[in-house]
Amino acid sequence: MNPVFIIGSGGFGTSLAVLLDQCGIPVSLYSAFPQELEAIARDGENKKLLPGIPVPKTIKLTPNKEEAKDFSLAVFAVPSGAVRPVAKSFAGVLAPDTVIVNVGKGFEPSTQKRLSVVLKEEFPQNPVVVLSGPSHAEEIALGVPTTVVAASEDHNAALLVQQSLMQKNLRIYLNDDVLGVELGGALKNIIALAAGILDGMKIGDNARAALMTRGLAEITRLGTAMGAQAATFLGLAGMGDLIVTCTSVHSRNHRAGEYIGQGLSPKEAVEKVGMTVEGISATLCAHQLAMGYRVEMPIVEQLYQVLQGNCDAPTAIANLMGRPGRAERDRPWGM
Numbered sequence: 001m002n003p004v005f006i007i008g009s010g011g012f013g014t015s016l017a018v019l020l021d022q023c024g025i026p027v028s029l030y031s032a033f034p035q036e037l038e039a040i041a042r043d044g045e046n047k048k049l050l051p052g053i054p055v056p057k058t059i060k061l062t063p064n065k066e067e068a069k070d071f072s073l074a075v076f077a078v079p080s081g082a083v084r085p086v087a088k089s090f091a092g093v094l095a096p097d098t099v100i101v102n103v104g105k106g107f108e109p110s111t112q113k114r115l116s117v118v119l120k121e122e123f124p125q126n127p128v129v130v131l132s133g134p135s136h137a138e139e140i141a142l143g144v145p146t147t148v149v150a151a152s153e154d155h156n157a158a159l160l161v162q163q164s165l166m167q168k169n170l171r172i173y174l175n176d177d178v179l180g181v182e183l184g185g186a187l188k189n190i191i192a193l194a195a196g197i198l199d200g201m202k203i204g205d206n207a208r209a210a211l212m213t214r215g216l217a218e219i220t221r222l223g224t225a226m227g228a229q230a231a232t233f234l235g236l237a238g239m240g241d242l243i244v245t246c247t248s249v250h251s252r253n254h255r256a257g258e259y260i261g262q263g264l265s266p267k268e269a270v271e272k273v274g275m276t277v278e279g280i281s282a283t284l285c286a287h288q289l290a291m292g293y294r295v296e297m298p299i300v301e302q303l304y305q306v307l308q309g310n311c312d313a314p315t316a317i318a319n320l321m322g323r324p325g326r327a328e329r330d331r332p333w334g335m
Helices: 011-022 034-043 066-070 080-089 115-120 137-141 153-166 178-200 205-226 230-234 236-247 252-261 265-271 278-293 298-307 313-321
Strands: 005-009 027-030 060-062 073-076 099-102 127-130 146-151 171-174
Touching: 005 060, 005 066, 005 278, 011 027, 011 060, 011 137, 027 066, 027 236, 034 060, 034 265, 080 278, 099 153, 099 278, 099 298, 115 127, 115 137, 115 178, 127 153, 127 178, 146 153, 146 230, 146 236, 146 298, 153 171, 171 178, 171 252, 178 230, 178 236, 178 252, 178 278, 178 298, 205 236, 205 278, 230 236, 236 252, 252 265, 252 278, 298 313
Parallel strands: 005 027, 005 073, 027 060, 073 099, 099 127, 146 171
Antiparallel strands: 127 146
16 A cells, blocks of 8 residues: 655545545545645634545655655646746655656646656656546545546556555556547636526526537647547546546636626635636647647637637637538548
8 A cells, every 4th residue: 555645735636535544445635835834724624615524643744845755646736837946855855766747637738748748857766657537526535436547658657556445435546548538637627617607698508518528629739730539538538538627517617717707807706716727827828839839729719819818708619610611520521
């Protein structure tokens, strides 16, 4: 039984710690902000992000990063923009054979790099595994059956993660398409944000279903252009994560979109959600990637224009509906 060091006491980090602790796995939960850990210890729960879910005292809460040197598994559970600075702060602490697991979903905002690439740059000797799929923190902490994938270029590292973290309520599949798994996890936040806008405008089920379906087509188009496997986007890290994020009350991206659809500005929507909304920065990154790879992504383009204040949501919808007719699939007719 491998002890786990979780870096980041946010919603997902805390929920994973709770789940693993319930299964008898020794867990240390780290935060660079002692006041966060003090609040969890005092309240017996992460009152801001996981209210009502007890955090057992058997979970070790620590602000001391030096303790990570003795662990074979280190989980990064921090927002995308914080991955590099947090990784730098652990340079020289983690052992070279420690398997690094990233559960964040997004891009490094300043470089559009995938988070596993960022971690590999900061820890060139360490195996890196991406854990992704339909996995809201609120349900993981409650022990709701959840299924995700562990993706890595290192099969043994992915296998260690599967063997160490898979429990009766957390099933883990292996996947060797790291690029596709990460893109699916990051890009679905864009579609969830757009789905929230539709729901905030009370547009209806037909439009949401079309958005999700055509959104998945755009994600697949960009992903395969970048070298990912198309089949990955039909799996847990693609379609599975897209469905849950576009439809769940737990989705902060969907919630932010709802506020935008109701008339708030993106900035006001993020402030009202009170948590990181990865879909906004992901939209900016995807817009840049689409241009760089010369991939057509009309939904991303219109959401980008809305977030930039260049048009409102009704105009964006009209622009999408008014596009010239085309075939549903990107292939020659009759093939």
